[in-house]
Amino acid sequence: MKADLYIGLMSGTSLDSIDAVAARFTPEFELIGHCSCELPEALRDSILQLTQPGDNEIDQLGELDLALGREFAAAANQLIRQLDLNTDQVAAIGSHGQTIRHRPAQQFTLQIGDPNSIAELTGITTIADFRRRDMAAGGQGAPLVPAFHEALFRSAHRNRYIVNIGGMANVTRLPADRSQPVWGYDTGPGNVLLDSWIQRQQGLGYDHNGQWASQGKPHQPLLTQLLALPYFQQPPPKSTGREQFNQAWLDQHLAGLDAAVVAVDVQATLLELTAHSISDQIRLQPDWQHSEVYLCGGGAHNAVLRQRIQQLLTPAKVTTTEALGLAPDWVEAAAFAWLAYRTQTRKPGSLASVTGAQGDRILGAIYPA
Template structure:
């Protein structure tokens, strides 16, 4: 008897940092396996156009249309390039799960908006594409975010050890995975991660990010500035909650910098890393466990200085990356959207109501046939 070919899924994510499109091919049968990955840089001009669209209070429909199409083409290119790289026949790719590029996220209004036309992805690849994952959860009264905790629970939960997964993208979010099966999985955005740091280093060093946290490691924490930023109401707000660059942006930072004329740019960067470390670890100690394992993923997992500060504030935890669990921290989110595509096609829930506060489990995503 011939062994049936496995079904593969592609996950595509373009995060808050907007530096690149991450694409991953994943297999779930008989067990989860990351098969291949590809990173497609986002050109500087397109990146600036996306940022302008995301940050502007007024949106020109013509500009939106242009970028929606450009991103759809880029996501299709990322998928096709990855397929060519690993030489898997397109007919074995069951679906593409595309998060899209977030332009607005207003959960308090029941609204979230991601662009990158999935019709173009389905047309150019001839592969069924699943997109628009957030709005069904919002329609059910949820936050629409974070969505990755359901995936974390699916592949990372261990019934011998309490675990926390921390995704450090532009925004930081955590997932608590209790060893006690009767306890719910929780997850929420804790505040900024790389987003503010990237904006600051771009402004002062004209670099896209602070590699390994080298610049931040050379400065000093400005305690009054740190205390000012920690007064942000979001940090005290109980979960479920989600946030984004609508709140934590350069304007927010510059408002807190008023009156701090003597603080150096380097010290601001150091203080921003400390803000991430403290807001993250306070969330873990408040809603996680007294002791356990913390696994970092996302771009911030490669920031050695940030990791050092997290360990400093969380001495009762083993702190490492998801590499120890068999999944490279750079590819967790892309794999998550491949999983969400699988859930949609098999009519299985993609959310956790204990995370998003939706009225119940929901199948997420709109399906665009290939």
């Protein structure tokens, strides 16, 4: 039986679920199937706690690394059952893991989700720890998905921008001119602050379709303060995470205002922050008005956010990656299936033009079945 399928596992900054996809990449990309497995609430809360500095971190990390590895394995096994696959058909699993720290200035990044457990519980070779090889070569270790965006979405006729809106947001520029390099970087917060604020105020995991934000009015002084963060003006390569964009950072800015802001207006302001920090970066490019912009990630389903990005980028066309043949929910998991494929076939998975590394590198550590 030919082992030509790859499974990709992704749990992003939003920590809402584990996405799993099965795909093949030869002779061309084909999405075989997918599933999404909700993370247990207690595990999610523990991971959120670990993403911020605290006490007894090493013991917490060890416990969560193992627990999350088992959840990743369960997601892979669920997908295999759902598709009625034999494990002999799967060449490898690519697992991103859950980022606990990302500090590119210190050349340090850490993802948990024990790949030994994934390999053991699935019986399938597992590839993980994709980011640190790029960092060892002087890169940011992120974002890694632009290389996959290039492989799947680049056009010979139109310049394209692929915008992933997960917990954080990142943009990839795919020039039609093949002599021009692909570039990409994290633009700032995607859903992370929106989710955190509505969780605090209403006990909800996310703002469905941006409905709550749409009921508020952006608070311009707060938005101006938030956009003044030097990160937004910092030239690429650059990447970021919860270390910068978190509830404590927002609270500091709220406390510095002359008067309290109504909670719903804070949500509207945070939606503006995400929309502007994405759109401002695209508008820096001379070709942006004649380009195509495709959104993916959970934020692509936020109708109000999507509409606001379209308003800020008119006359450019803004839609989702569904129009390119891959639904927004599965792009990142598919990217890590592709990265596993690249590693197993001894091909680079990173783009130095994106991360700032000394060169493209073969990524990941291999944990044999």
